[in-house]
Amino acid sequence: MIINGETRLFFEPGNVKQLAKSIFNLLNSNDIAKEMGLKGKNFVRKNFDISKLFASSRKSMKKRYRSKSTNYEHQADLLSIMG
Numbered sequence: 001m002i003i004n005g006e007t008r009l010f011f012e013p014g015n016v017k018q019l020a021k022s023i024f025n026l027l028n029s030n031d032i033a034k035e036m037g038l039k040g041k042n043f044v045r046k047n048f049d050i051s052k053l054f055a056s057s058r059k060s061m062k063k064r065y066r067s068k069s070t071n072y073e074h075q076a077d078l079l080s081i082m083g
Contacts, residue, residue, distance in 0.1 A: 009022040
């Protein structure tokens with residue numbers, strides 16, 4: 001789960017003072033910065049799998065290409081390359 005102050009910093013878009021304060025706090029607290037980095041890293045490892053992301057992207061590309069292509073010979077070549 002993404003939690004403010006644990007795995008990331010939230011700030012209002014355009015609120016430069018809030019962003020600067022958050023960065024300043026991280027720079028002045030190595031322990032908090034390291035802990036936040038580890039929690040963020042663990043979150044990504046737990047929730048994102050690169051092979052699933054590639055498979056999903058590949059499936060999406062195939063679907064888009066099939067719906068937009070009118071050159072069927074070229075389409076067959078591309079789909080055979082994509083597997």
